[in-house]
Amino acid sequence: MPHDPAPAARRLHPLLAGRFSPRAFDPSAAVTDEDLHLLLEAARWAPSAGNSQPWGFLAARPGERDHTRLLPHLAPSSARWAADAGLLVVTLARRTVGGSGVVWSEFADHDLGQAVAHLTFQAAALGLAAHQFRAFDLDGLTAELRPSPGWAVVAMIAVGRAAGGPPAVRERRSVADLRTAPWAEPPP
């Protein structure tokens, strides 16, 4: 995969060009009530299939009771940096209608991801950074949070002030590969 070190050199929006997933957070930088509200406002206004809004968030900051419920479920690899972030968010998708097995939205996870993207870029606009992660005990966290039937824990996000910049090497597939890889033959 080619090393593509300069997203900022392309004419991307600065919030997109400057985004990265920090591997260290400043533990002294708090996420304020207003920041938290704006992050969830950004998620709230994301588009979704049929306006189904199949997303839910548990947000907790250091010192809050929910934060102490989340910390034991972090994997060692994420605990190294996520525990220092000013905010931890658990993301949940509404996949079925209660426990019925009837699909609430076939796009639930797609739409959740889009809401998280909105949250991520609102974070950047506030001078914060977000690192999404799966490195936690999914079964343990689900048992701890006991989401309502139909809802599933999907991922977590650490949000805070980055301590340090992006890594020197950031690999990405090329634009051409995005357009051609899904087809064995040239696309029609």
Ligand SMILES: Cc1cc2nc3c(=O)[nH]c(=O)nc-3n(C[C@H](O)[C@H](O)[C@H](O)COP(=O)(O)O)c2cc1C
């Ligand atoms: C759904 C999801 C799960 C992720 N899980 C992890 C994880 O468990 N641990 C980790 O260090 N990073 C995790 N990441 C972050 C990615 O590794 C990161 O976005 C990718 O390497 C690109 O780096 P960048 O975000 O700095 O551009 C995850 C990202 C997403 C979107």
